Amino acid sequence: MTQRPATASTLGTRDRVALVVLLTASFTLAVDFSILNVALPRIGREVGFALADLQWIATAFAVCAAGLTLLFGRCADLYGRRRQFLLGIALLGVASLVGGLADDPGLLLLARVAQGVATAAVTPAALSLLTTSFPEGPLRERALGLNGALMAAGFTTGAVLGGLLTDLVSWRWAFFVNVIVAVAVLAVGPRVLAETRAERRPRLDVPGAVTVTLALTAGVYGLTQAGERSWGDVRSWGALLFAAAMTLVFLATERAVAEPLVPLGVLRRRTTGWGNLAGVVAFATETSVVFLLTIYLQSVRGFTPLQAGLTFAVLGAGTVVGGLVAPRVIGRVGGKRAIVSGLLVQAAATAPLVLLGDAWAWLVVLLAATFVGGVANLVAIVGFMVTATSGLPDGEQGLATGLATMSQQVGITLGTPVMSAIVTASGAATTAQVMHGVSTALAVNAAICAAAAGLVAVAVPGGRVR
Template identity: 80%
Template sequence: MTTESSATRAVPAEQDGPTAVRRRDQVALFVLLTASFTLAVDFSILNVALPRIGAEVGFALADLQWISTSFAVCAAGFTLFFGRCADLFGRRRQFLAGIALLGVSSLLGGLADVPWMLLLARVVQGLATAAVTPAALSLLTTSFPEGPMRRRALGLNGALMAAGFTTGAIAGGLLTDLISWRWAFFINVIVAAFVLVAGPAVLRESQSHDRVRLDAPGAVTVTLALIAGVYGLTQAGERSWADPHCWASLVAAAVLLAVFVLTERVVAQPLVPLGILARRSVGWGNLAGVLAFATETSVVFLLTLYLQKVRGFTPLQAGLAFAVLGIGTVLGGLVAPRVIGRIGGRRAIVTGFVVQAAATVPLVLLDDVAGWLAVLLAATFLGGIANLVAIVGFMVTATSGLPDTEQGLATGLATMSQQVGITLGTPVMSAVATAAGATTAGHVLHGVEVALAVNAAGCVAAALIFALALPATRKEALA
């Protein structure tokens, strides 16, 4: 198999020499990675600024949650739909349209002076994220064939996306304190302008040449199911698992998901062919993605609680403490392709979860260690590396062995898994910490320790499950 991209093979030799083509691929990769990093930052950049935004724009304290919830629900709810649309109607076209929508909505958000305007901006930002993320990922996977080049591209993408969540928290605090929270929106406008100028020149269009109709009933039911599910999880995290809105939404999501499966069985051209989900690499690979994102994002939540409630850190100090974790995730994304190349995707995922569990165990004992901050930094650094090895392993596994015509669907599923994992981790670990007494004065530490122990145990269980359930690669089968 050649190591040149499909985009490269399409360029006549007399028009572009090999060096020029490689340079174009590098610029295209930079454009796609820039977009992915920016979208990841958007998930967390406003969190520390919410109180100030509420005071300046006019949100009641109880309504601040909607600034985050409206974005998360749309970003996760529409991602599978847009992933399939990218296959059918053009990945490049959807990517650029989504970036333009992100720029316009971010400008609206930065200028907002009333609550409805800011919420509208966040909803549209969420839709833009749902359109851009799977399109960008499928442009990556279709531009680079399976093998070292694709693993490297996915490794860089995973590293920057994971680092983006940490960077968002730090950047949000710095912008809010030094300039204005509005620049958390305006930065997106600048990035969108750059991508729209550079993207058309270096990105190549790819779409299905077959006349395929979009499965409207399937698209509606799965989108509503994801919206209801993500909304239910966010309500559990922001209110409690006892909240009736939480359970009503989760039950509605389960019913809609069942209707979706039945729909896909009978329609001629399903949105998600169930045979794809039956592939062990896709089904179990995406579950690995959900757990990888859920476990690490919940560790960040629990340590934020520990640093602020137990150690008295300010939000900005807590954000800066996670800078080492961000460095670890970048390093993990860089080494993951080599690890996968040496031991295979399944073993990389299993090893990632095992090392992540080992890195989480010392965090359970932080309060009994004299140099607790050094232990925290070292453990989160190692955990960040391991988590990214698992994440890149999941991305490679869940998108391998599928034709280019289904890469939008595959990356849509992977993006959905990522966003569900991010949404799931915090409310689940919050419930564990609360049950252990974290909401009671003087018992926060105990609640955090119990939740971290459960998190580590979950990583061990995930490693055992995926060691048995994921298919072995050819390299692993011959070992």
């Protein structure tokens, strides 16, 4: 059955329920990126991970989630978005059940790999179901705004929820929550989601799929190793060099094959190329601000992990507000100007954090700045989503949302190791050195936002993207 898009001004009951199903899935997947972070030490003790191996609980998930997302985005176009979404949710439920019951490291890592594969399958399928169900204009902008707000709030919620579940119940419930969500989505989804796929099904570009997956997987692995170890570690730069080589092979392959996985004409569209660059910056800068402020709160102010997580509830509220106001901003000024203004306000909100000190009054500044930064960041993110997916036919929406999802996950992965390198360059022997490193990284973070805003203002055509 072919999906009948909602009209430009109406949203029926079935459309509303379908939207809830898709948003619930997106929120749950965003939570999974951070829900286990605060529980890692306890997981290590109970399951038997060595301290040096704890990183693999996060790395195994991130590598698969980012490395396979472009491939699955195209598969959604070719073989059915609804089918891929539901199969991915089923895999997420099974993997989460296995992870929650795991009693040895190998089984837990296998579950995390499967969760990463499920995330790579579900995220672009859910996004492309949104973009093909709602026509370009206010309804799509509202849906993408809600999606962006819940995804961004999910990263913050994951840290808070992970701390609460670990302290009050068990870290295993960080897995079991996904099982409950998967059962609910599978019970309702088949009734309200209609199938959408390309009218013509070309052959899958296998060489392109293999090379881009290798490039993304190696790139994300190199970035995570840089964050865990150092940029000078052979596993970091070796993986990044391999990723660069595979990227060149992928581009050469796409020029040679008749039906490429990623038509280079799509990448040459300035709205797609520069829009996705803006997405990488938006996700990299805001998630790394959370990392930097976590260091400040715990290493300088002496907060517990749970106290630090609860502090970021204000940021989470800002992202929700940003997701709600973003469609109105885009409706007034267009996607390009939403990105530019969002990144500029985010830079302005980050700048005062450079001066953070140890007086309690600075916490008020931190809360106000993170709230404003959260609002602005979501305006930029929704602007990026609208810009990067506009002007393309429904048959390429899986590709477009796969690219957008890849930008999101690369940004999330990239920000922390880059900012961590800046912090550690200042030394960590004293509180003053840590604070200097955090301040320097926050200044760089704000500068990156401002520079990206300038590039988008110059490179993306027009004031409105429709």
